[in-house]
Amino acid sequence: MADPSTYRPRPGEVPDSPGVYKFRDASGRVIYVGKAKSLRNRLNNYFQDLLQLHPRTASMVTTAASVEWTVVSTEVEALQLEYSWIKEFDPRFNVKYRDDKSYPSLAVTLADEVPRLMVMRGPKRKGVRYFGPYAHAWAIRETLDLLLRVFPARTCSNGVYKRAQQVGRPCLLGYIDKCSAPCVGKVTPEEHREIVEDFCDFMAGSTAKFTRRLERQMQQAAKEMEYERAARLRDDIGALTRAMEKSAVVLPDATDADVIAFAEDELEAAVQVFHVRGGRVRGQRGFVVDKVEEVDTGGLVERFVEQFYLDGGNEVPREVLVPALPDDPALVQEILQVVRGARTALRVPQRGDKKALLDTVARNAGQALALHKTRRASDLTTRGRALQEIQEALELDEAPLRIECYDVSHHQGEEIVASMVVFEDGLARRSEYRRFAIRGVNGHSDDVASMHEVITRRFKRYLDERERTGEAGVDSTAGTGEVAAEGTPAGIDPETGRPRKFAYAPNLVVVDGGPPQVAAAQRALDELGIDDVALCGLAKRLEEVWVPDDAHPVVMPRTSEGLYLLQRVRDEAHRFAITYHRQKKTKTVRASALDDVPGLGDARRKALLREFGSVKRLREASAEEIASLPGFGPRTAEAVVAALHDGAPAAGAMLSASPAGVLVDDAQPAEGDQ
Template sequence: MTVTAVRDGSRGVRPNRYGRAMADPSTYRPAPGAIPTSPGVYKFRDAHGRVIYVGKAKSLRPRLSSYFQDIAGLHSRTATMVTTAASVEWTVVGTEVEALQLEYSWIKEFDPRFNVKYRDDKSYPELAVTLNEEFPRVQVMRGAHKKGVRYFGPYGHAWAIRETVDLMLRVFPVRTCSNGVFKRAKQVGRPCLLGYIGKCAAPCVGKISQAEHAELAEEFCDFMAGRTGGYLRRLEQQMKEAAAAMEYERAARLRDDMAALTRAMEKNAVVLGDGTDADLLAVAEDELEAAVQIFHVRGGRVRGQRGWVTDKVEDIDTPALVEHALQQLYGGGTESVPREVLVPALPEPAGPVQEWLTGLRGSQVDLRVPQRGDKKDLMITVQRNAQQGLALHKTKRASDLTTRSRALQEIAEALELDSVPLRIECFDISHLQGEDVVASMVVFEDGLARKSEYRRFQIKGFEGQDDVRSMHEVVGRRFRRYLREREQTGEWAVPEEEDGPQETTANGPVDPETGRPRRFAYPPQLLVVDGGQPQVAAAKRALDELGIDDIALCGLAKRLEEVWLPGQDDPVVLPRSSEGLYLLQRVRDEAHRFAITYQRAKRGKRFTAGELDSVPGLGETRRQALLKHFGSLKKLRAATVDQLCEVPGIGRRTAETVAAALASRPPAAPAVNTATGEIIDDSADTGTAGPVTSRPPDREAPTDHTTHLTETP
């Protein structure tokens, strides 16, 4: 292998527009002809010589050249990396497999800041049987595998192994003591407690020979490997023979042994009927983080589960995440490679990774994406666990007071605010091809969602795919209401549409009917809009028209997660690991979720009216009963007359009328939300008549307040 280093470019350091030092990539760009076209691994170093990024390439020349194009054309995270770096060097290897191995070694050695970082780097416990010892023992082991030791697992927790072993020792009383305890018992001629209670065959005192104990350990391994049917049948036959011979105590013990083994088997139910060994890996991700979940299946049974969470500090897609996860899982040599490795997306290219896994296993490894059957169903379960893992991680992160405080402080510093934004409001626009235009307003106080303050808006003054105009209208409407209710000349103003004295508090006017503060009485310290420069300019124009200049404003563009400020030509780019960026993203995503949920409900009502309202003899009550019973219009359209008759209040004649009416109308074509690019699908069973998007259903609907923007201010 040949190592080539490129000259140091630290002298070309210049400040960026935020005053931070930034290297000029042109100062350390290698000459195009100096970069080889062979496979290799490369390292970017900063001005202090620290490795900040490690990558591999099938051909080094085009890959490295791609980093030195115009910075404006690079992804924001890639641009940050190349401007932080001051030099680049590479190592030429013989094959792509060698590049994969070297890349993993360097990532583990240098821990580069711009590479994927897995937070969970611990070893997981496994059930081990030391067949290489004179008297094999069963124990919990971690770390690298040893020759002559039979492993089962890994398990998520050591206590899960001990529970299984405790059930198994009743039938297979294999030694579990340490070497010290074994030698001591052999010296004094007395077994330990397990030997007295029948959970150890006590080879230490000669109750069982070495050959008999070795055979017992082999039977234990066979049962753990999934060969259970024959052994249980033998036990059942022995139990019947003992009962026939009136050896009832022995028959009862065999019966209890069968029950114990059955309970142990229930802890590891069969999930793959072909009894295969496989690892299933799934990934759940957003723009900032990704959760990896792995199920270890041995002998068709789930033997263990593990998960990681990673910060996406580099521009990385799902295939690359899968490749990094496989490196993390098998690269350290502590995890055996099974016959099949099932993933949600194949690495690009998949050949070197599969060859690398085959080399680790010593025989062919099938790396693929499951398409059907039990393996596809199990992959869905693993994917669901990954999504729950990511959601749990976000929940823990959001609930930490220190983290929230740091996030608010980072936002204040990045946007140059006078104080931290304790109240943040975010607006989002949603529509379907210009129809059913709606907007949402979500509120976060002290970094936490305040769902009672959420508001949703109908925009009826115009239709069309004009998000900028809609944003201007919504922001203007919200703050007109605020101006009506804010303090004027030392007193709280009475809204124009109401007469008479109003009760007030120190925080603002109180609604005499509900006793609660009015809906728009509190201004935010920070107003966030979902979008880039055009949306920010529209919101700023709405505030200027109302004479409001004491509310900070920014926009969060989804594609590159850039923060846009009014009147700025360049965005503010927060670090990918920034808690402030994470909070802004969570606020923006919540506004989007709330808007799309409302838009979905409106579309569902409109679609239902077109499908069911014209059916003769079908009133509102029975329409709702049908939709509630079937959950979606697609399922209702596919129902038979007999199935329709099962709905309370629907007779056969009405059922036949409904079926005929739905059959005479072709299903509606799928619609696309042009604001988000999502395909709206009404085939999912959501429990309502409305369609759902690719986002998760709204499981915790906040208090909804609808404001029609057709009123006259």
């Protein structure tokens, strides 16, 4: 625990102007980022009697070892810089909102030549227009099923679309008039895009004009005695009406607002957002956050608006309704105006329909917080207890705040790879995961030698980084607060200001395996002269915890939170290693029957795979079909057919493709540290 007085700025050093400040720990990692109208007044608040500080603030200033600041011209610049630094450094003591679940959206791929309507989750992509998000995917599909009667746009995948083009027949939706079938030329791409644009206008809230248009067409068809067409239009109007009824009408038609409400306790908060467009609730999202700093509801509003809108992934509406205003609402409104390009009102509704809707959103937030608490496996108290149990079981001097776990993966001794995963404060830190292609033991299965190699390579990189920057000593805990010759904190690249790869040593190394793997890892550490990193292994069979030079395992109760954390770390390392191993295997081809075909290079192999889709279909193709492809003559086609049919039964023959469809030779050079 550091004493804040040891790094408190001297009187007069901190300017009385707007700016952004960073607290760093002894290893140089940024642990907190904040902004201030007056840097001097704000920083003085941190360096007072610890008993007067909020417990989390006290924990932050005692974890930190230094503070630095950057002066800016305005508070708007300070808010923008603070957001960019929080996104870059991911400080552990800052409030960070995360989705409480993955919400689906209705996506329109406008960047495609023939746009597609589809359900999509995850991060937003460029060239795709989104509607929602919605609480359930089935709600999107029900709405789509109704609207495809009026807007028969394409919903099929790229594979189905290309197959329909090849065979010249549309899918079922094309036959029942729920798709305009651009795949077979029933409409041109330009006509199909017009249908899609009308669909987007309807989803954006312009519903009345389409209803009126269909009513006029229905009346005209009736006058012309085209009763079947009039009946069809009548059914289309009914479909539009039912689709509109699925979005509750809550506010006047011109209302364009996001309604945000919070439910919170001392440790956590849940937030719900209802997106109201055209007076209807068009989407809903939920987030949860650990309150790792002292913050009230107004502060939560400011942090949420900053993180939700500044990344550009969410549309800023004309109005944002919140339960409480931040300390400086004018500043937040100015930021929203910059992002939107037009004025946005940030206000607290006091009465009427908007206040009633805010109360409804607040009830949803309360239910979300209660549900989250029942499901949360990474509760702060639970994580703290798990780390304490590991410390006691392994007799460590301090709790293992940073745990690294290593696993080796291979298939019958070939394509051996290894993974390194990092958990800090009991939570996965995926940005610091690393993977290794084992160099020295390919060709035979040797988990022990592989473990020795990966531990050696990881910690040799750590030592090389310290030597390169001139950091004194080999303190593997990286907790002494040394700085490089240029004054840069340990572990930070002075050129980029970012953490260097492998710059931090863990408090605890966990290997997947028993005594042999633990002994190999310990031997690697001893050879490098590292003697202050704790080590243990977790054997899968009985979930035994092994430590070096001990003939008996450490017994941890099955109900132990510490054992559960070690299992999660081990399982994550195993998953990461398996994923990398499968990626490497996917890119390889061994003893391919096409290798010896004269004149058949990588480009033609790729063309064959792209055209036929699989080796099975290629084997069923005739020489005439292959010869009809561009770049293939009769002799090459006959050679391909002969190789596939004559060489197919050969033992071990296997053909696979990379994700890009390129046939690749299996003999790849060993990769370095990723």
